[in-house]
Amino acid sequence: MLNIAILVFAIGAVGGLVLANSVLRGKLAPWGLSLLHAALGATGLVLTGMVVLGGGDYATGVVPIALLILVVAALAGFYLASVHLRQATPAKGAVVAHASVAVIGFLLLVCGAFHFI
Numbered sequence: 001m002l003n004i005a006i007l008v009f010a011i012g013a014v015g016g017l018v019l020a021n022s023v024l025r026g027k028l029a030p031w032g033l034s035l036l037h038a039a040l041g042a043t044g045l046v047l048t049g050m051v052v053l054g055g056g057d058y059a060t061g062v063v064p065i066a067l068l069i070l071v072v073a074a075l076a077g078f079y080l081a082s083v084h085l086r087q088a089t090p091a092k093g094a095v096v097a098h099a100s101v102a103v104i105g106f107l108l109l110v111c112g113a114f115h116f117i
Helices: 002-024 031-053 062-087 093-111
Strands: none
Touching: 002 031, 002 062, 002 093, 031 062
């Protein structure tokens, strides 16, 4: 199930790159892609949470830390969505921060899933 979560997060990240590209160029991001990006992120969080809360090999170590970091990225995403709802482009720094935290969480998740750490 963790492999599926990683795949879902990776697909969502591709959408995130398109969204970030729009915002960094000063344009409003496509609303439909924003919703898809959020849905994929939420799905990845739920799947990862199920793995962590289900016990087993991934209940300890780096995977729960990755989950916590990804939750922080999701909270930043909620902020970005709230700005988007107001028909405004968010601050570029907020987009970079959201992306950076998400990438760190994703990389930790991959490392934990494949026992690199």
